[in-house]
Amino acid sequence: MIPGARLIILGRQGAGKGTQCVRLSRHYVVPHISTGDMLRAAVREGTELGLAAQKIMDKGGLVGDDIMVGLVDERLQRLDAASRGYILDGFPRTVEQAKSLDGITTDRPIHVVIDLDVPREVVVARISARRVCRDCGTNYTATGREKQPWICEVCGGDVMQRDDDTPDAVHRRLDLYEEQTAPLIQFYGDDGRLVVVDGTQTTDQVFGALTEVIERSRR
Numbered sequence: 053m054i055p056g057a058r059l060i061i062l063g064r065q066g067a068g069k070g071t072q073c074v075r076l077s078r079h080y081v082v083p084h085i086s087t088g089d090m091l092r093a094a095v096r097e098g099t100e101l102g103l104a105a106q107k108i109m110d111k112g113g114l115v116g117d118d119i120m121v122g123l124v125d126e127r128l129q130r131l132d133a134a135s136r137g138y139i140l141d142g143f144p145r146t147v148e149q150a151k152s153l154d155g156i157t158t159d160r161p162i163h164v165v166i167d168l169d170v171p172r173e174v175v176v177a178r179i180s181a182r183r184v185c186r187d188c189g190t191n192y193t194a195t196g197r198e199k200q201p202w203i204c205e206v207c208g209g210d211v212m213q214r215d216d217d218t219p220d221a222v223h224r225r226l227d228l229y230e231e232q233t234a235p236l237i238q239f240y241g242d243d244g245r246l247v248v249v250d251g252t253q254t255t256d257q258v259f260g261a262l263t264e265v266i267e268r269s270r271r
């Protein structure tokens with residue numbers, strides 16, 4: 053058990069962060085806070101934020117730092133995150149966001165930042181086959197033999213391809229990752245919070261490596 057653990061999982065889109073975060077969140081019973089899922093929920097609900105975010109997300113761009121920091125700040129103050137800890141997925145995505153996160157977590161700092169490392173060529177292939185439950189966020193890999201409509205085996209929701217998983221948007225997101233998010237590896241490396249995990253292993257091996265890092269960080 054890791055009561056109160058506060059983690060960030062970094063990595064290219066398609067590195068398997070979502071799948072691993074869902075599994076870690078069940079294993080440790082800590083909230084999985086995915087900013088992408090929060091934005092997709094806002095898009096579905098048709099809120100003002102959702103309408104603005106959708107245009108940016110469909111093109112593979114990044115939503116403004118102030119909006120994202122505000123969303124995360126609010127979420128981290130909820131009782132579950134404050135008492136159980138949390139796993140942050142998709143945030144921070146820029147050095148500015150990381151600095152703001154340090155500012156809003158001075159009382160309870162992040163314990164460990166894990167970079168789930170998968171090379172670009174590998175993630176492009178993975179993302180084309182990625183399908184996601186629109187309700188609970190469980191990730192699946194399409195083989196082309198699935199029954200349609202595809203129903204999530206965890207919650208019964210619809211399993212679909214994300215609107216932003218088109219080839220153009222995928223390449224734009226990966227370019228943005230190199231420009232905006234990769235500098236976080238140095239940012240967290242410099243202060244000793246970063247651990248790199250090889251994300252090209254099987255999902256079980258990656259999960260084993262992640263739990264080992266998390267438990268080591270809490271000893």
Ligand code: AMP
Nearest residue numbers: 087088108109113114115120142143145
């Ligand atoms: P994800 O599910 O993490 O791949 O996020 C999907 C999309 O949501 C991204 O391509 C961005 O457009 C937007 N997004 C999610 N998290 C952030 C963030 N921390 N900062 C800016 N935009 C974000």
